Amino acid sequence: MSAIYAAMDALLPFEWASYTFMKNALLAMLLITPLFGVLGTMAVDNKMAFFSDALGHSALTGIALGVVLGVSNQQASMLVFGIAWALLITRIKQRNTASADTIISVFSSTSVALGLVILARGGAFAKYSGYLVGDILAVTPQDLLALAVALAGTLLVWAYVFNPLLLTSVNASLAGSRGVRARAVEYVFVVLVAVTVMLSIRWVGMLLINSLLILPAAASRNVAKNAAWYIRLSVAFALFSGVAGLLGSYYLNTSAGAAVVLVAAAIYFITLPLRRK
């Protein structure tokens, strides 16, 4: 870690870079944003914006369950709950019993309410309100390691599941006729999204995390000419928003997560008129 800090000191002779918390926050942005840029493309293509939003909200229940069960590591209980939640919703969605958005909405509101009831008992909710907006300046080297592992793992899995996922997003029966196990592919994808969301929610915040997933991909599809550029630009927009938002928040002394999302939104609106017909 000290080698990385030393390199950053040499490369970034700025006032903000002299603080360790800013160095950590910058590193966190460089790890989190590509994850969201990559996963966002297929989340948008599969019309999962609402799903990922609800997934973020379910983090609250994950924390609450951790508290009830006495799990000291909230991250772990959130992660387990998030994955289980994502798999459950996907399973129900695949059974096609009612319209997907209704199902997601029912689960989402139930899980938020359950989380609030448990966490707010005895007036203790203030302790957890940080999850709502997130605080990237609190990232520790240990968290950075977890994020780095998540990024490496996601890219590796992404190399295998992208083609099947693309086919499935066009037509599941067609994918099936070509030997793609469409359901399994969908499960892998939602688990990736769940892990990414749950690992980043403490830094980005429950209210904003979905924008970080959707905005860079949405901006990218305004200008990308094919699938490869779709992902590349999405990652580039996410990275730029992350770094610009972090520095902007430092100089304006405001919330980093919100500033990141505003930059991403600005990119979206700038690219909107360039939209390909």
Added chain:
Amino acid sequence: MSEQTTHASCGLCRIEVEGLSVVRDGQTLLHDVGLHVHCGELTALIGTNGAGKTTLIRALLGEIPFTGTVRHLTQDGKPAAAVRTGYVPQQLEFDHSSPVTVMDFMTASLSRRAVWLGVSKRARREALEALSRTDCERLSDRRLGALSGGELQRVLLALALRPQPDLLILDEPVSGVDQNGLESFYQTVAALRAHNHMAVLLVSHDLDVVRRYADHVVLMQGTVLCQGRPKEVFESPEFGQVFYARGNEA
């Protein structure tokens, strides 16, 4: 053209479906369906909405459980390898504003390397070769969502032909393809089945198309009501009952 197309059709190999039934949630969707689809022939499935045409296709694709047998027999009546199925779905409900191009779609299906890592020259060549079989190489850099219904059908057909299937299943779009597009699509299919070693099973809603292009027609209504040459089926009492007695169109 690929090397696989050099096989002439023998007309003897066949896919045999026998006693196929599908029961879901206690409801019988298909009952004792039996039909033979011969290579070199275009077999059309007709029937009203809810007759079980789509259910049969989903069973043949292995998407839903069924009882009964589906066998692939060689010209001397011996069982051949498992049936390799090519599938052209109905109009797709995908995200039409996604930047995925025809080339992305083809290479994602034909090669293992993730499309976002870039498309290799070899994969590109293979995709173009596949597209050329249905005359749509020129569409390769267009977005999938920007294609007309007819163009999309040709791209999907090109994909279904690679690798060469034993059974090609075409689920005709109910709407979205103009008459000219439909006409040239079936001309391509007719040429393919004549020159290739494969059977074609078509679900059609357009009885005029069926009359002109099908070699064999299967009229369905939960089971097979009647089958034979187009003329025989169209003149059968069952056909009259299904399509005229109830004032239904296909």
